[in-house]
Amino acid sequence: MPSQSEKSEHDALLELCSKLKDENEQLKNRVKQLESQLICLQSLTNVNSKPINVHSNLDVKSETTSKLRNNNKLSLEEYLRYGRQLILPGFGISGQLKLKNKAILIVGAGGLGAPAAIYLAAAGVDYDSVESSNLQRQIIHNESRTGVSKAQSAKMTIQGLNSLCECVAYDLLLDSSNALDIIKKYDIVVDATDNAATRYLLNDACVLTGKPLVSGSALRMDGQLAVYNYRGGPCYRCIFPKPPPPENVVNCDDGGVLGVVTGVIGCLQALQAIRIAADMDDDGISQSLLIFSANSNPLFRSVKLRSKKSNCVICSDHPTITTLQDYVQFCGSGALDKSPSVKLLGDDERIDPKSYCALRAKGIPHVLVDVREPVQFDICNLSGSLNIPLNELPKKVDLIQQSLPSSVAPGVIVITLLGNDSQLAVEILKKTLRGEIKDVVGGLYLWAKDIDHEFPIY
Amino acid sequence: MSKEFTILYFASARDAVNISSEIISFPSTSSSLSLQDLTNLLKNRHENLGKILENSMFAINMQYVDKDDESIMVKPGDEVAIIPPVSGG
Numbered sequence: 001m002p003s004q005s006e007k008s009e010h011d012a013l014l015e016l017c018s019k020l021k022d023e024n025e026q027l028k029n030r031v032k033q034l035e036s037q038l039i040c041l042q043s044l045t046n047v048n049s050k051p052i053n054v055h056s057n058l059d060v061k062s063e064t065t066s067k068l069r070n071n072n073k074l075s076l077e078e079y080l081r082y083g084r085q086l087i088l089p090g091f092g093i094s095g096q097l098k099l100k101n102k103a104i105l106i107v108g109a110g111g112l113g114a115p116a117a118i119y120l121a122a123a124g125v126d127y128d129s130v131e132s133s134n135l136q137r138q139i140i141h142n143e144s145r146t147g148v149s150k151a152q153s154a155k156m157t158i159q160g161l162n163s164l165c166e167c168v169a170y171d172l173l174l175d176s177s178n179a180l181d182i183i184k185k186y187d188i189v190v191d192a193t194d195n196a197a198t199r200y201l202l203n204d205a206c207v208l209t210g211k212p213l214v215s216g217s218a219l220r221m222d223g224q225l226a227v228y229n230y231r232g233g234p235c236y237r238c239i240f241p242k243p244p245p246p247e248n249v250v251n252c253d254d255g256g257v258l259g260v261v262t263g264v265i266g267c268l269q270a271l272q273a274i275r276i277a278a279d280m281d282d283d284g285i286s287q288s289l290l291i292f293s294a295n296s297n298p299l300f301r302s303v304k305l306r307s308k309k310s311n312c313v314i315c316s317d318h319p320t321i322t323t324l325q326d327y328v329q330f331c332g333s334g335a336l337d338k339s340p341s342v343k344l345l346g347d348d349e350r351i352d353p354k355s356y357c358a359l360r361a362k363g364i365p366h367v368l369v370d371v372r373e374p375v376q377f378d379i380c381n382l383s384g385s386l387n388i389p390l391n392e393l394p395k396k397v398d399l400i401q402q403s404l405p406s407s408v409a410p411g412v413i414v415i416t417l418l419g420n421d422s423q424l425a426v427e428i429l430k431k432t433l434r435g436e437i438k439d440v441v442g443g444l445y446l447w448a449k450d451i452d453h454e455f456p457i458y
Numbered sequence: 459m460s461k462e463f464t465i466l467y468f469a470s471a472r473d474a475v476n477i478s479s480e481i482i483s484f485p486s487t488s489s490s491l492s493l494q495d496l497t498n499l500l501k502n503r504h505e506n507l508g509k510i511l512e513n514s515m516f517a518i519n520m521q522y523v524d525k526d527d528e529s530i531m532v533k534p535g536d537e538v539a540i541i542p543p544v545s546g547g
Contacts, residue, residue, distance in 0.1 A: 112547040194547040219546035222469040239522070240543045244513040252546045262547060289515075289522075291468055291541065296478050303539065304521045391474070391506055 032148055071101055078164060095278035102277040105186035107174055107202060109150035111252065111262030112216045112269060113192035114140035117154050118161065119270035120190075138262075174198065176324035179205040188273050191215040192266060194252060196243050197327040203228060203236035204324055207315045212276050212286075216269040220255050223265035223292035226305070227272050229315060233286025238309035246333040261294050342420040349426060351438045353447045356413060365405035369414045371425045380444070380456045382415065390421050390428075397432045404435075411436040419443035461489045463532050465500070466539040471514060474506040490531040493523065496538065514542040 074096060079086065082096055104120055106113050118140055138150070145153040151169035158167045172178065183189055183205050191202045191213055199215070206213040212230035217223065229235045268290070275285060289303045314321045351359070359366065368385040370377055377387040386403055388396045400412060412429060414437070416422040422439035429437050440447065448455035461484040472478050482499070484491065491499065493516060501508050516523050517539040523530050532538055 108547055110547055192547055194545070196543070196545045199543075199545055217544040217547055219469065219544050220473070222544050224469075224541075224544045239515050240513065242513050244543060244545070245509055255546065257546060265547075289541070293468065293478075301520065301539075303515075303517045303541065306522045306524065309524075394505075 029144070029147070032145070035152075072097055074100070075164075081162075081164065090280055091278055095280060098278045099274065102187045103185065104188045104190060104273050104277065105183060106190040106192055107198065108192035108194060109140065109154040110138050110192065110194055111257060111259065112194075112218060112266040113150075113154070113190070114138040115263045115266030116190055116192055116216070116269045116273070117158060119267055120273060174201065176201065176326065179324060180209060183209050183211055186211065188276055189213050190269050190273055191217075192269065195331075195333065197331040197333060199236060200243060200330060201324065201327045204314055204321065204327075207235050208322075208324070214269050214272045214276070216265040218262040218265045218292075219252060219257055221258055221261060221294035223261050223294075225265055225268050225272070225290040225292070226288070227276070227286045230276065230286040231282065232307055234305055234308050235312060235315040237314055238312045239289070239305060241313070243331040246331065258294060261292065264292055264294075342423055344423040345426055345439065349438055350423075350441045351413065352441045353450045356440050356447075357451045359413075364411075366411040366413050367400055367403045367405075369400060369412060369425065369429075371414060371416050371421055376417065376458075379458055382444070382447070385415065390416075390425055393425055393428050397429065400429070400433065411438065413437075414439040415447075416443045418445050461534045463491075463534060463536045463538060466537060468539065468541045469544050470542045471507065471510050471540045474510055475504045484534065490533050492528060493525050493530055493532070494528070496532055497525075500540075510542050511540065514540050517541060 074082070074093070078096075078100075085091055086093055086096055088095075106117050106120065109117065140157045141148075141150065141153045142157075145156070148156075149169075149171050151171050155167050155169040158165060170182065174182065179201055183202075189202060189206050189211050191199060193199060193202065199217075202213060203215075205211075206229050210229075213228040213236070215228055215236060216225050226236075226239075227233065228239075272285065274280070275282060287305050287307070289305055291301045291303065292299060293301070308315055310316055313319060368382060370381055370385040370387050371390040371393060372387070373389050374387060377385075381387070386400065388399060404412070412433060412435065414422040414425045414429070416425070416439075419440060419442045422443060426437050426439045442449075444455065445457055448457045462481050463484070464479055464481050466479045467475055467477065482503075485499075496516075497511050500511060516525055518530070518532060518536050520537070520539065
């Protein structure tokens with residue numbers, strides 16, 4: 001039996017051990033951060049002499065340029081590694097060589113780009129860094145990379161996966177000033193982005209440079225896949241000439257997405273890119289839009305697309321658009337899938353979380369309306385709030401009316417996750433309700449930050 | 459034979475109307491509908507659908523149709539898909 005003193009010594013050692021482990025982990029993370037910053041700064045000075053947004057962007061490709069081009073031999077290592085696809089009829093060694101000599105640009109290293117990049121062993125361009133809410137679907141990143149730019153993180157994974165594949169990470173935000181220069185260097189572009197503005201930008205840049213665009217998208221339980229601007233097929237604008245109004249665009253942060261849905265679409269994008277790169281039989285590859293509905297039957301439906309639209313503004317014979325545009329303006333929203341801060345209301349129609357907290361504490365009568373979807377309301381909500389989803393609000397104003405206390409000046413306070421939809425709600429309510437109607441600035445997110453640190457944020 | 463057609467709603471269109479498909483009878487006087495008439499009919503049935511329809515692609519029997527083409531008619535038995543763009547990732 002160890003004596004009491006031996007035991008406490010043992011405990012002390014264990015404690016020291018665990019402290020050192022923690023410190024070691026922290027230092028490792030710090031080194032990673034600094035390395036990523038360094039690479040980011042280097043890429044800013046190398047890639048483009050123009051000033052580039054100092055966000056961590058990344059862009060990765062399998063090395064497209066002259067170095068690997070015109071390589072008509074496989075190494076012994078490559079025969080072994082790619083054996084299972086070399087023996088595929090319709091692919092074979094000629095397909096592998098074509099693949100080897102092609103460069104693919106993946107734009108976006110998120111839910112779609114992660115599986116696409118893993119399967120293509122190349123990587124993409126993205127604007128932000130890894131957050132824990134990304135890991136549910138962005139399988140190219142892992143916990144230890146939290147805070148590292150997505151491009152760098154993707155590159156680390158790719159290099160660990162296949163050292164034969166050269167991978168360039170572009171830590172930059174693709175925009176009208178740099179898109180053409182970057183895209184020119186590649187044979188195929190994979191659109192794995194998360195916003196309408198970048199989708200139109202990529203479409204136009206691919207039309208102007210003559211590159212096929214493998215487009216994938218996913219939200220909630222839905223996905224879409226198409227190859228645009230390839231062999232006489234339509235471009236994205238032929239099919240979707242008008243961008244959706246910004247208030248109708250839901251992103252993965254707000255609308256949610258099942259990780260498998262981005263996985264399925266991202267893998268299919270890799271497949272289409274391989275089919276194009278290896279020049280495989282392209283039976284109608286550019287003439288269909290595949291629709292994936294994860295919660296209905298059939299899971300997949302294919303819509304036969306048209307050929308080029310004869311009056312398309314960019315890909316027809318007489319285009320009216322001949323240079324890249326301002327896509328943020330065109331779409332009314334930016335390239336950041338993070339919810340843009342909407343500002344529809346004046347300051348006098350809004351209340352900040354601290355003031356609202358004070359109002360609650362004083363017991364001032366009011367009705368708190370939470371306009372998130374019920375599924376989100378069920379995750380967390382403020383006590384006493386009434387849940388009426390935004391899209392049902394116009395029909396259900398009477399519910400609020402009934403709940404209003406009969407005091408002299410009862411107010412209505414609207415809240416949502418980030419304080420965007422709540423402003424729309426105030427505008428809707430103003431039409432029929434009288435009295436003071438305000439929304440909470442920054443929504444539940446700011447509430448959690450400023451008032452209640454225990455409030456769950458998702 | 460009853461004069462009906464089917465509408466399939468995808469992505470945000472399905473979320474807006476809360477159903478993935480519905481069977482609709484032709485208005486009593488006709489057995490075909492132009493795409494403009496169809497758009498109006500759907501807008502009247504579902505008030506949340508208005509803006510989404512403007513940006514959606516339409517397909518009849520899983521084949522793209524040009525919404526500006528006035529000669530295209532929806533006929534009995536047709537399956538019309540409303541496909542809004544998905545832009546997330």
